[in-house]
Amino acid sequence: MRLALLFSGQGGQTPAHWQQVREGADGELGAALARVLPAFADPLSAPAPEQLATNRIAQPLIFAQQMLLWGRLQSSLPKPICAAGYSLGEMAACSAAGAFGAAEGVALCAERAAAMDGAAPGEHGMLAVLGLDDELVSTLAAENRLAVAIRNAPRHLVVAGPRAGIAAVVPRYEAAGASRLVHLAVRTPSHTALLTGAVAAFKQRLDVLSDRRLAFPVFSAIDASAARMARPALDALARQICTPLDWAACLQAVREMQPDAVLEIGPGNALARLFGELAPEIPVRACDDFRSPDGIVRWLTADS
Template sequence: MRLALLFSGQGGQGPAHWQQVQAGVAGELGEALSRVLPGIADPLAASLEAPASPGGDAEKLAKNSIAQPLIFAQQMLLWRQLQPRLPRPICAAGYSLGEMAACSAAGAFSVSQGLDLCAERAALMDAAVAGEQGMLAVLGLDEAQVESLAVAAGLAVAIRNAPRHLVVAGARSGLLAVADQFAAAGASRLVHLAVRTPSHTAQLTRAAVDFAKSLDLLPDQRLAFPVLSAIDATAARSVRPALAALARQICTPLDWAACLQAVAEMQPDAVLEIGPGNALSRLFAELAPDIPVRACDDFRSVDGIVRWVESAG
């Protein structure tokens, strides 16, 4: 059977995902997570489980320093349970942060190394910009119109999810101002994402350069399966090109629509999204409705995920 994997990025995370991590972390992974997030087993868990103020948990989970290591941990916990029971994937693609998990799943670096790298990635991204930053998804407008309004507001187009589904990034004040202009221009939907960094824009060039220096220390070898770059869907079959793309995507716009098209053209029998939310599986279903696709979040158990994959093949 031909299985393709999609690893989600930031934005869909919630307390339930961190409770999954709390329940499943043990051994090397638990030690690594405690190293990058000291006290994770107590203060964060308590704050997420307590009946806090409505926006408190969401704001905490949107912080790069917390979100990036925890999302990666949740994805790799799932993959560790799924990998022995699924066929070897024909490819994997990761949306923004999800490319970290895609590379690790393919063997570019260990889970423990990945957690350290996620913490470093978050710190570098946070240090590269000042003030309140964010990202806004814009649906229903032509790309040229979105880019024109974004640039005029001091923002940049960061991600192309589909021809009329883009994400812009930059200063939060600019995002709030331009949202009204997008609405007036006829946008069908506007979503402020749970991300506090202008990811995939030139503002993060320094972070990308510094992250590449750390990735260059990792040894080269053949990957277990190809990893598609979210920048342009180029398939990496060995570690070195995969890591080069992983660093560059921090400051380079993503063409996720092209990435999904490349996955569809590989003619998988099924596509599985691993990580918080189901946004990627919904995007893929719109692009290729004849190819079965589901997200792990759609299921209540690993057994349910495995049964679906087996039935799809």
């Protein structure tokens, strides 16, 4: 079994994911979460659904949920041949490959979130635009003080920037014939130059981590380059904060590894759907499609 992993980013988190982490995180991981999320330390407290979209809650929460799932699955599955992470998900991909531990990753995600919030105060957001030529999407975005942040697939881009700009560009995309517009549950202009100020501090934090050989290659979401050592993977984590992502190229790189199956770990199933559209010949599922980790293991080991 040649298994590839995809780790989802922000946008699909729900109160159910908060509850999963609440019930499953203990030991060092639970203590790390309690330090960065005050509500986690109080068993009677939980963030409102709209609060789950804030960086300071979403980033450590999603990372912890992903690492809990991977921790439960790892011993029952073959070693992956590669991993990739969508935006925040690249933190989990690096951790799963051994660049840093889960508890340390929670702290890093909290620092990442704080750096991003500090670099771009105010009201920002991200909008997925489907069905329009890339050049038109980019042109209309620039005219409204936005920038292309992610290329998911041909004619499927994500733009980011001030919420006022997003509000202004929506009717223009509609008039141009966009097949779908989706406001993402993210409140920061991720992967744009607006977050340049967040990179140096986060890179300085990552630079103190030890270099080591990764357990499997991690593809950078920036350009699909494969890191087999921790240092280039960590450098990419810092750069991607303010650099557009070519997720389409990343998925193609995973496809070219010829996996027998692909598993998306984290909230939602958007990455599984994107990969399924690109490579319908390769079985792909998301953890959220299953009721328990046992179901995921049964699916992946059914023919072995």
